[in-house]
Amino acid sequence: xxxxxxxxxxxxxxxxxxxxxxxxxxxxxxxxxxxxxxxxxxxxxxxxxxxxxxxxxxxxxxxxxxxxxxxxxxxxxxxxxxxxxxxxxxxxxxxxxxxxxxxxxxxxxxxxxxxxxxxxxxxxxxxxxxxxxxxxxxxxxxxxxxxxxxxxxxxxxxxxxxxxxxxxxxxxxxxxxxxxxxxxxxxxxxxxxxxxxxxxxxxxxxxxxxxxxxxxxxxxxxxxxxxxxxxxxxxxxxxxxxxxxxxxxxxxxxxxxxxxxxxxxxxxxxxxxxxxxxxxxxxxxxxxxxxxxxxxxxxxxxxxxxxxxxxxxxxxxxxxxxxxxxxxxxxxxxxxxxxxxxxxxxxxxxxxxxxxxxxxxxxxxxxxxxxxxxxxxxxxxxxxxxxxxxxxxxxxxxxxxxxxxxxxxxxxxxxxx
Amino acid sequence: xxxxxxxxxxxxxxxxxxxxxxxxxxxxxxxxxxxxxxxxxxxxxxxxxxxxxxxxxxxxxxxxxxxxxxxxxxxxxxxxxxxxxxxxxxxxxxxxxxxxxxxxxxxxxxxxxxxxxxxxxxxxxxxxxxxxxxxxxxxxxxxxxxxxxxxxxxxxxxxxxxxxxxxxxxxxxxxxxxxxxxxxxxxxxxxxxxxxxxxxxxxxxxxxxxxxxxxxxxxxxxxxxxxxxxxxxxxxxxxxxxxxxxxxxxxxxxxxxxxxxxxxxxxxxxxxxxxxxxxxxxxxxxxxxxxxxxxxxxxxxxxxxxxxxxxxxxxxx
Numbered sequence: 001x002x003x004x005x006x007x008x009x010x011x012x013x014x015x016x017x018x019x020x021x022x023x024x025x026x027x028x029x030x031x032x033x034x035x036x037x038x039x040x041x042x043x044x045x046x047x048x049x050x051x052x053x054x055x056x057x058x059x060x061x062x063x064x065x066x067x068x069x070x071x072x073x074x075x076x077x078x079x080x081x082x083x084x085x086x087x088x089x090x091x092x093x094x095x096x097x098x099x100x101x102x103x104x105x106x107x108x109x110x111x112x113x114x115x116x117x118x119x120x121x122x123x124x125x126x127x128x129x130x131x132x133x134x135x136x137x138x139x140x141x142x143x144x145x146x147x148x149x150x151x152x153x154x155x156x157x158x159x160x161x162x163x164x165x166x167x168x169x170x171x172x173x174x175x176x177x178x179x180x181x182x183x184x185x186x187x188x189x190x191x192x193x194x195x196x197x198x199x200x201x202x203x204x205x206x207x208x209x210x211x212x213x214x215x216x217x218x219x220x221x222x223x224x225x226x227x228x229x230x231x232x233x234x235x236x237x238x239x240x241x242x243x244x245x246x247x248x249x250x251x252x253x254x255x256x257x258x259x260x261x262x263x264x265x266x267x268x269x270x271x272x273x274x275x276x277x278x279x280x281x282x283x284x285x286x287x288x289x290x291x292x293x294x295x296x297x298x299x300x301x302x303x304x305x306x307x308x309x310x311x312x313x314x315x316x317x318x319x320x321x322x323x324x325x326x327x328x329x330x331x332x333x334x335x336x337x338x339x340x341x342x343x344x345x346x347x348x349x350x351x352x353x354x355x356x357x358x359x360x361x362x363x364x365x366x367x368x369x370x371x372x373x374x375x376x377x378x379x380x381x382x383x384x385x386x387x388x389x390x391x392x393x394x395x396x397x398x399x400x401x402x403x404x405x406x407x408x409x410x411x412x413x414x415x416x417x
Numbered sequence: 418x419x420x421x422x423x424x425x426x427x428x429x430x431x432x433x434x435x436x437x438x439x440x441x442x443x444x445x446x447x448x449x450x451x452x453x454x455x456x457x458x459x460x461x462x463x464x465x466x467x468x469x470x471x472x473x474x475x476x477x478x479x480x481x482x483x484x485x486x487x488x489x490x491x492x493x494x495x496x497x498x499x500x501x502x503x504x505x506x507x508x509x510x511x512x513x514x515x516x517x518x519x520x521x522x523x524x525x526x527x528x529x530x531x532x533x534x535x536x537x538x539x540x541x542x543x544x545x546x547x548x549x550x551x552x553x554x555x556x557x558x559x560x561x562x563x564x565x566x567x568x569x570x571x572x573x574x575x576x577x578x579x580x581x582x583x584x585x586x587x588x589x590x591x592x593x594x595x596x597x598x599x600x601x602x603x604x605x606x607x608x609x610x611x612x613x614x615x616x617x618x619x620x621x622x623x624x625x626x627x628x629x630x631x632x633x634x635x636x637x638x639x640x641x642x643x644x645x646x647x648x649x650x651x652x653x654x655x656x657x658x659x660x661x662x663x664x665x666x667x668x669x670x671x672x673x674x675x676x677x678x679x680x681x682x683x684x685x686x687x688x689x690x691x692x693x694x695x696x697x698x699x700x701x702x703x704x705x706x707x708x709x710x711x712x713x714x715x716x717x718x719x720x721x722x723x724x725x726x727x728x729x730x731x732x733x734x
Contacts, residue, residue: 096639227641
């Protein structure tokens with residue numbers, strides 16, 4: 001046999017093997033009595049750069065599913081019974097293309113009834129083309145950039161309020177502090193932002209407010225940086241060269257930790273310091289100790305929100321996962337899964353069109369998020385208030401804004417040592 | 418003759434598969450990826466395998482093709498017309514980077530290509546007005562899965578056919594000479610810089626066309642997903658697994674790569690401990706250490722051993 005013939009034969013064997021290996025039987029269904037289980041799937045970053053957060057999402061989804069299954073499952077009106085939920089989770093390795101492929105697999109191989117979303121913005125952007133293509137309802141608690149929801153996708157919903165709103169919430173708080181004389185007016189801001197849709201929204205929010213209220217704000221530096229950076233020293237030197245009195249950064253957790261370490265090493269000090277949605281995380285406190293004191297953050301959730309539902313969630317979480325802290329990375333995906341199950345109950349079936357319609361009109365009042373209210377806008381994204389927190393010495397975190405949720409007063413300006 | 422018949426049977430099998438199994442969406446999706454990766458790996462192999470110029474920055478050409486398709490489709494071009502346009506843009510880009518890069522040899526060239534790939538990603542990231550920056554570009558709708566399947570099969574077949582023709586042509590022999598000993602090739606009258614630049618041009622064109630299929634399938638292109646270093650690494654891994662420098666090796670590598678990945682990602686035990694990546698690592702280590710000619714080399718060895726045993730038996734008799 002000639003060499004090239006042998007090579008061709010080998011390639012053919014491999015192709016045949018591959019096809020056999022991936023083929024699997026279709027999911028059995030019982031038409032009259034309804035399905036034996038409701039299949040819900042997600043791809044999460046369980047390894048790679050976002051693995052730390054991916055672990056929170058997995059734990060939260062599993063808790064929500066366990067909770068509903070302990071009650072017998074999701075009540076589906078058309079079948080007059082409760083049906084248990086089966087959760088399928090894959091690891092997308094923090095890679096957008098892998099994430100998209102896994103959602104495709106969930107759609108056409110696992111035949112899911114609905115998707116739960118992944119984390120973070122870039123992965124959510126890549127994966128949301130699948131629910132749109134297959135018209136499968138998708139709810140996420142890990143993508144906040146407005147870009148995700150401005151593509152006209154009809155089955156995509158997100159419980160994270162936009163990053164522009166996050167910036168506005170911080171501005172509202174800053175204006176309150178300016179009125180009390182705790183911050184200078186105008187606040188000269190050095191704005192540094194991760195070069196993602198997330199970061200773009202942050203700087204867009206701050207720019208819009210600066211334009212609207214020039215007497216309150218002045219942007220003296222506006223610089224982007226690459227996600228998952230290792231050395232922010234040159235960027236911080238640019239910050240140092242300005243006369244800014246506020247350091248406004250939008251960063252993911254790993255960048256927040258690296259940047260704040262280098263910020264302190266560079267001897268920088270500002271009257272107001274924020275990393276956008278990052279600040280109170282235990283991982284940052286563990287890594288940096290007292291260097292995270294007096295950092296402000298606007299987040300979608302905090303365990304100190306004075307609300308009975310939040311306290312109940314805190315207890316449940318502590319009991320289920322005593323070693324994982326209660327952070328927004330836990331609360332939002334939990335509430336995401338709960339929202340989907342409520343939508344299925346309201347739809348009365350797992351029919352994809354009906355569940356999507358139920359999500360579009362959903363109105364949940366007893367949730368754990370600030371304001372307690374879940375309702376999606378026409379584009380599928382939710383608008384909800386943020387809570388502004390401040391890290392204090394001794395590992396304390398207080399909510400300083402809005403007044404209705406506050407658990408302490410802001411220490412401002414940031415003390416110089 | 419046998420080869421042609423075998424090839425015809427297989428191609429026919431792949432051609433009629435969507436007709437006999439129109440609802441096998443998942444299998445069609447996996448085969449789509451297999452053909453796409455096969456085309457991508459074969460494209461890389463023209464430069465990395467035939468010419469011996471190992472590039473770790475080839476994702477740049479895939480990305481240019483993907484962006485070209487996404488942007489031109491958004492501008493109203495018919496999808497089929499965006500593929501050659503993407504290939505052409507990628508090939509033109511190769512003319513920009515090839516000549517300076519080919520002043521370097523061996524590991525220095527390989528290191529330079531990492532820089533080229535990363536620089537291209539950063540250009541895409543920061544040229545927001547054209548590429549959408551970090552937000553990327555979303556395509557409005559994909560053709561039906563069967564159409565995608567045939568497009569991918571067609572691109573794969575054309576790429577492998579072109580690679581086979583190149584390998585057997587005068588130009589292919591020149592590339593083989595460059596790979597074996599560039600100095601000796603020069604003394605034989607081969608202009609090594611031009612030969613390498615031509616190989617890169619062809620490789621980039623093929624990869625740019627494959628990038629169009631990538632965009633059509635994924636419906637979303639962003640700097641990190643298309644220009645990422647991990648994509649470049651995948652392009653190197655597949656020919657190494659299958660058999661670098663051969664015609665069908667990259668195709669075999671792509672088939673193994675796709676099937677293994679599909680199986681490993683879905684295995685809850687492996688996924689839980691992230692062992693799926695370790696399996697690829699072990700496979701790669703094993704091949705590099707024990708059979709640098711890849712799985713096709715192992716296959717050859719087994720066939721030869723079987724044939725020599727048969728010969729010995731017949732001599733004894």
